[in-house]
Amino acid sequence: MxxxxxxxxxxxxxxxxxxxxxxxxxxxxxxxxxxxxxxxxxxxxxxxxxxxxxxxxxxxxxxxxxxxxxxxxxxxxxxxxxxxxxxxxxxxxxxxxxxxxxxxxxxxxxxxxxxxxxxxxxxxxxxxxxxxxxxxxxxxxxxxxxxxxSRVPLTLSDGRVLMLSPGKHNEVQAAVVEEFASRFAQGSSLLYLGDTENKVLYVDRELLERIGIPISEHSKLPDIVIYEEAKNWLYLIEAVTSHGPMTPTRIVELETFLKNCIAGKIYISAFPDFFEFKKHTTEIAWDTEVWIMEFPEHMIHFNGDRFIGPRW
CATH class of the missing domain: 1.10.10.1820 (BsuBI/PstI restriction endonuclease, N-terminal domain)
Structure with a gap:
């Protein structure tokens, strides 16, 4: 045999x-x-x-x-x-x-x-x-x-804990929600967060629908979507560990996808460290923002004439 x-x-x-x-x-x-x-x-x-x-x-x-x-x-x-x-x-x-x-x-x-x-x-x-x-x-x-x-715990503002699959990408995502949002988007709510294992780990369908974002096409959303209702600002964030910052092409795709969204849109590329950021500097679109997990108190503005905020 x-x-x-x-x-x-x-x-x-x-x-x-x-x-x-x-x-x-x-x-x-x-x-x-x-x-x-x-x-x-x-x-x-x-x-x-x-x-x-x-x-x-x-x-x-x-x-x-x-x-x-x-x-x-x-x-x-x-x-x-x-x-x-x-x-x-x-x-x-x-x-x-x-x-x-x-x-x-x-x-x-x-x-x-x-x-x-x-x-x-x-x-x-x-x-x-x-x-x-x-x-x-x-x-x-x-x-x-x-x-x-080995999973990455992520604590939401209401105390709930999401367990993200292990890896640097999800470490950046957790830091965005816990560190970035608490500093630069106070009072905001998490609307969407994907995961390397589960593309729709968290989604607030009701609020997404209310501000005009299609809820049946999650694959077109960036890694994280945060909404600051008081200002009507929508933070669209890509967590970048090997590829995928907010490029001009990506901005055009998202603008088309979000054409019916009533909120002002802020595009952000989030990096684990300055080394990873430097690898992608030539790809990042103007009129966007950069946040680096290694330096959570600071942001880099690719906006020229203004700091963080949507361009209506």
Missing amino acids: SKIQEARIILRELGLPDAQQNEISGYTLLALCNIKENDKWSKSFRQSHGVSKGIMTFISENYKKEYAPNTRETIRRQVLHQFVQAGIADYNPDIPDLPVNSPLAHYAISEIALETIKSFRTRNWKKALENFTFKIGVLKEKYSKNRNM
Whole structure:
């Protein structure tokens, strides 16, 4: 029996659904276990792999199975995501607080799955399977707790706490709401905030609709939207950690999208530090604002003749 056939049997007996017992799932398991065609399963070992340069390269080099580059997302979404949920793989075990969309994202066979798989085709296999089934619920709970411990807490003005997924981008977003707004938009309300895991983590649909912002097209909004009702000012803020400041093109897009909005619009690019800001200075549109998390008491005005405020 070939290794790919054995891998698919292992996945079936570990309790994976039919959709994750297919060929691509089997090859992914072989890559995570670092098992070649003539290796014994007892030789499996744990090593972190990225998707493209790790798992797909291993499959290509050792099984001569070539997958197109766009298969990366298929492996990530339809195989590895389910492996993690089932306790078979660990996500970012070397750097648990990596942001969700980090290019350094990696996977490794879990310790309990490795221990179980190494006993395949031995007299201990059934006992190992029972042990896996017994322990996996505990491991899932532990994984969930560890993931939550890495999250970024964001306290809203009414005392509610949102838990943002880990990463620098969301650290900037939390600082915008807690630090920027308290200094430069006092008395304002959070209308919208996205998240790298959840694009609509927070939304005040009623107020957005009242001031003329379409509530069914969140993908067009910037990362954060804050509204200061006393002045009728709308703060549209992009949190910038690698790309995406308020460029002239982005301003035109937002002006078109917000054509029916009755509030005065203020466009802001928020950066974690001065180093990141300097990388994007040539992209930032005039008549916008810059706020840097590293220096929360200050702002940089790209407005020329005036300080912060909308240009009606």
